[in-house]
Amino acid sequence: MLASINDNPPILVCADLQVEYLTPGRRHVILDGEAATARCLELLTLWRDNLWPVMHLKRIAQAAWFNPASRLTDWIAETKPRPGELTFEHPLPSAYSSARFVDYMSNIRNVRCVLIGFSLDETILATAVDGFHRSHHYQVVADAVACRQPGAGDAAAYKHAVVNVVANFATIQPSAELIRSSGAVAV
Template identity: 90%
Template sequence: MLASIQDDPPILVCADLQVEYLTPGRRHVILDGDAATLRGLELLALWRTNLWPVMHLKRIAQAAWFNPASKLTDWIVEAKPKPGEMTFEHPLPSAYSSARFVDYMSNIRNVRCVVIGFSLDETILATAVDGFHRSHRYQVVADAVACRQPGTGEAAAYKQSVVNVIGNFATIQSSAELIRASGAVAV
């Protein structure tokens, strides 16, 4: 089914676009974060230009490696939420661990979300699975998401494996396909 993006735009979900993931030397640094950030910012600009709905997710974990008082949990400057954009903080990997998020999503009649951002192997995966079980539709933009370097193995193969798993619960699409759709988005 095709829905007009102009008439009924999906929500752009910006997952964990925080400084922590791009700071060299940090345990959870994302090595290919620049490319994913660039694609994500292009989509964010498209949504903002057209005044389509944007939602920001921010992981506020209690683990020692993710200190909420640190400046490292701040938003990436270019992706910082603007007035009128929704923000949800979540303590566990899934955004559904936020009661406010659950309440908001349960009150939307036709839930369709396009997901960009970091923590592909945590927040994005967990949220897509939780959303799937609630009949919420998610699209993950494969070239606008990234995950941390795995302990062993190649990062690109690890990311592709995670994307393949998410494909069981969400639609996978590229940013070029999404932008090129020019008026229609597959849902």
């Protein structure tokens, strides 16, 4: 079923677009950061140009490797939330660990969100699973998400495996298809 994106645009959810994930030498730096960031910026620009709803998620964990006082938790400059764009900080992997996020999402009819960003294997996966169990519909843009390096093994195979798991709880879509749809998106 296709619906006009202009009539009822989905919310673009930008997950954990923080400097921390792009800083070389960090334990959880993502390998395909430049490509994923470029796709995220392309989609974020599309949403902003059309004045469609944008939401930002920021992981504020208490783990020793994630210091919330550090400048590394800052937004990537180009993705920094603008006035009118919602932001939610969450302590656990799922955005639903934020009471404000749960309250906001429970007050929206026909929740449809497009998920992009970093921490595919944590925030995006956990949020898609939690949303699925609340009957919220998520689309994950496969080429606009990234995850940290696995402890061992091939990073591309790890990302592919995580995307396959996410596909059990959300629709997987490439950015080109979402952009090309120009006026209609699958619901």
